[in-house]
Amino acid sequence: MRSAFLSKNANEPIIITAQDVRDTTVQYSINNDNAPYSNWTCGVHLRTRGGKDKIKNLSRLLKSYVDSLTLDELTSFREEFEKQFDINTLKLASAADKAASTSPLVPLSFTFEKMSPEMLAEHGFAPANFDDLENFLIFSPENSALRAFERDGQIEPLGINGEGLLKLLTVMSQSDDLSEIKAVKKSLKMFGWFQDFLIKNEDGREKMILQDCFVDQDGKMFDQRSANEGFLFAAFYFALFSSRLTPTFFAIDNIDASLNPKLCERLIRLLVQSSKKNNKQAILTTHNPATLDGLNLDDDEQRLFVVSRGRSGQTRIRRFAKPQRGSSDYPIRLSEAFIRGSLGGLPKGF
Numbered sequence: 001m002r003s004a005f006l007s008k009n010a011n012e013p014i015i016i017t018a019q020d021v022r023d024t025t026v027q028y029s030i031n032n033d034n035a036p037y038s039n040w041t042c043g044v045h046l047r048t049r050g051g052k053d054k055i056k057n058l059s060r061l062l063k064s065y066v067d068s069l070t071l072d073e074l075t076s077f078r079e080e081f082e083k084q085f086d087i088n089t090l091k092l093a094s095a096a097d098k099a100a101s102t103s104p105l106v107p108l109s110f111t112f113e114k115m116s117p118e119m120l121a122e123h124g125f126a127p128a129n130f131d132d133l134e135n136f137l138i139f140s141p142e143n144s145a146l147r148a149f150e151r152d153g154q155i156e157p158l159g160i161n162g163e164g165l166l167k168l169l170t171v172m173s174q175s176d177d178l179s180e181i182k183a184v185k186k187s188l189k190m191f192g193w194f195q196d197f198l199i200k201n202e203d204g205r206e207k208m209i210l211q212d213c214f215v216d217q218d219g220k221m222f223d224q225r226s227a228n229e230g231f232l233f234a235a236f237y238f239a240l241f242s243s244r245l246t247p248t249f250f251a252i253d254n255i256d257a258s259l260n261p262k263l264c265e266r267l268i269r270l271l272v273q274s275s276k277k278n279n280k281q282a283i284l285t286t287h288n289p290a291t292l293d294g295l296n297l298d299d300d301e302q303r304l305f306v307v308s309r310g311r312s313g314q315t316r317i318r319r320f321a322k323p324q325r326g327s328s329d330y331p332i333r334l335s336e337a338f339i340r341g342s343l344g345g346l347p348k349g350f
Contacts, residue, residue: 013043132249132281139240140253146232147225149206157245162236166206166224168246169239170199180242183277187238187270190263191231230258234267241274241282251283261290261335268294272302289335292343297322297334304334306345318344 013031027045032038069077137155141162145153149166153159157168172181188194195213199206208224215221224232237255240246256264268284268291275282285307286292295302297320304320320343325331337343 132247135247136249136251137247138251138253139236141233141236141257143229143232143258146229146236149208149224157243158236158240162232165232165236165239166199166208168243169197169208169235170206171245172239172243173199180244183242183274184235184238187242187274188231188235190234190266190270194231228258230260230263233258234263237267237271238274241271241280242278244278246280248279249281251285253285254287255284256286256288256291259288261288264288264291265294267291272296272299276301289338292334292338295334304343306343308345320344 011034013029016028016030017025018027019025029043029045030040031043032040066074066077137160139158139160139162141160145159145162146165152167153161153163156164157171158164169181169184172178172184175181185196188197193212193214195211197211198209200209201207208227209221210223210227211221237252240250240252255267259267264286271282271284272294274280284291292304295304297304306318306320308316308318310316332342334343338345
């Protein structure tokens with residue numbers, strides 16, 4: 001997505017900057033040559049404050065990598081490196097030491113994609129899991145896609161709008177390890193009426209047959225077409241978080257869709273448990289204050305970020321840390337703090 005603020009910048013790279021608590025800054029430059037069916041490319045710019053040891057390690061890492069290249073690979077690497085980065089910003093160890101002693105901020109530019117995990121670990125750098133990034137998806141399930149079980153998406157096992165849910169539940173039900181489908185069913189019991197579901201083939205069509213604990217089981221059961229849409233959304237989320245076939249890193253837009261406030265809170269608590277058990281990392285967006293009450297900000301693996309727009313229109317993301325509270329202070333739920341405007345992220349024009 002190109003910038004639309006100024007037409008003269010329409011072809012400029014997209015710049016994303018992230019900074020950690022140690023003042024290490026990583027800047028991603030995402031670009032596209034605008035050719036038909038062209039892929040996006042990404043350059044990485046690393047800056048570290050007062051990181052003399054880190055600079056030494058980076059220089060040694062670069063030297064080790066370059067020494068391992070053949071002549072043809074070295075020529076190709078140099079051409080690619082000079083094309084993406086300013087060669088003058090990369091300092092060798094001796095020059096880096098001198099620069100670090102005179103400047104509080106030493107710029108470094110380098111990309112780690114071609115380095116082996118063993119080489120990165122040897123020099124003290126944690127290798128990035130690029131497979132997780134390549135498989136990253138933003139899910140935005142829709143009621144129509146969830147009810148029409150005969151529709152399959154181009155993305156497997158789950159499409160971004162909810163396609164493929166029945167097939168995934170079928171695969172999970174027929175697996176030798178039934179722990180995943182049992183976890184989905186256990187989580188769905190947050191709905192007081194839900195007892196169980198079965199996948200059946202009726203008249204050549206697969207259906208999810210639902211059992212309501214308040215309805216006589218000898219009577220006629222109902223399928224997914226008669227289920228509340230909030231139930232189908234929750235079934236999608238629990239399958240997404242429980243299956244080993246789904247991505248390990250993904251996002252869900254408007255996680256609160258079609259759920260009442262109390263269910264939103266319960267849903268988040270259950271998804272946190274499932275994500276830890278199944279090694280999932282998810283980015284969730286919400287406009288429902290009750291969703292925030294499902295978070296435990298005392299757990300560092302659960303984080304709340306407030307997204308807003310700056311004065312120049314740029315998107316800003318700020319992490320909200322749980323405020324310290326005195327023994328006499330009245331506890332305030334996150335939902336209440338959000339409505340009061342204490343968290344931010346609310347429009348200021350009205």
